[in-house]
Amino acid sequence: MKAHTHETQATITPERALEFLKEGNQRFVNNLKANRDLLEQVNATREGQWPFAVVLSCIDSRTSAELIFDQGLGDIFSIRIAGNFVNQDILGSMEFGCNVAGSKLVVVLGHTKCGALKGGLDAAQIEGMGMDNLNHLINHFDPIIDKIIENGEERSSANAELLERLNQHNVKNAIEDIRKQSSTLKRLEAEGKIKIVGANYDVETGVVNWL
Numbered sequence: 001m002k003a004h005t006h007e008t009q010a011t012i013t014p015e016r017a018l019e020f021l022k023e024g025n026q027r028f029v030n031n032l033k034a035n036r037d038l039l040e041q042v043n044a045t046r047e048g049q050w051p052f053a054v055v056l057s058c059i060d061s062r063t064s065a066e067l068i069f070d071q072g073l074g075d076i077f078s079i080r081i082a083g084n085f086v087n088q089d090i091l092g093s094m095e096f097g098c099n100v101a102g103s104k105l106v107v108v109l110g111h112t113k114c115g116a117l118k119g120g121l122d123a124a125q126i127e128g129m130g131m132d133n134l135n136h137l138i139n140h141f142d143p144i145i146d147k148i149i150e151n152g153e154e155r156s157s158a159n160a161e162l163l164e165r166l167n168q169h170n171v172k173n174a175i176e177d178i179r180k181q182s183s184t185l186k187r188l189e190a191e192g193k194i195k196i197v198g199a200n201y202d203v204e205t206g207v208v209n210w211l
């Protein structure tokens, strides 16, 4: 498998970009990794990069986008933050990926058993432990938790059903934030130049489920 070029990137539609990732995850779960010479790809991409997708995923060590979508060098922009949410800098990275560098697809990829989301549910226990920055991060999930938690429901990472509901809503929320907070990405999507999609990676099976 060869690295993408300016010519191949130009012919890829948003739908085809999505197919590439679906096919890549199929190869991953079937242990049929594409034959790719990474050193040759270093050489092929020395003058530039033409990635077809931007993937926002969690920092979780089990969710490396290049691995689970079986992609090589120069194929995808990989943005990672604990809990796969967006902020202004991440939106800036996505705008670069799509509007400057020509990617056709934005994927927000959540995953099961996310530690950041568990932290969000157990935030009260982390407070006062001196990790102000971590607290800042996990407080991001509070408005979503407040919205989805049911009357009398236990707010705890031990509540597995709530954790997975939070995961699904967190991905949807990130997609809404992209459209609300980036007029550029919203316009590209309206013009059909990009697609913005959500997905969920199952850490027990390696399967990416598309939302």
Ligand SMILES: [Zn+2]
Binding pocket: 058, 059, 060, 082, 083, 111, 113, 114, 115, 116, 117
């Ligand atoms: Zn995570």
